[in-house]
Amino acid sequence: MTDPAAKPSPATKPAAAAPKNVEVHIAGMKFNPDKLDIACADSVTWVNDDDVEHTVSSDRNSELRVATIIIPPKKSSDPTHFRMPGTFSYHCDNHTEMTGTVTIK
Numbered sequence: 001m002t003d004p005a006a007k008p009s010p011a012t013k014p015a016a017a018a019p020k021n022v023e024v025h026i027a028g029m030k031f032n033p034d035k036l037d038i039a040c041a042d043s044v045t046w047v048n049d050d051d052v053e054h055t056v057s058s059d060r061n062s063e064l065r066v067a068t069i070i071i072p073p074k075k076s077s078d079p080t081h082f083r084m085p086g087t088f089s090y091h092c093d094n095h096t097e098m099t100g101t102v103t104i105k
């Protein structure tokens, strides 16, 4: 395996709360991790490792809502920013047993 996104060496020491992008992988019909805590400045990328399409769709009672994200097989979502604290609970429209939560502090 090659690493196409090799990190550049940091020129300066990053701040303690530097924003980061966190990956949630989808494999075997599960979100992993299915519960994620992030900071407000962070973003989330969903990576579909499965051979079928999945979606990331807000639950009805979700405090935070995003437009449904459709992720084709072996593809990734764009980094998703939430920009406010709250709980984003979501599911896959194609497989309703697939659920996850992102808590933004």
Ligand SMILES: [Cu+2]
Pocket (backbone or CB within 6 Å): 053, 054, 055, 092, 093, 094, 095, 098
């Ligand atoms: Cu699915």
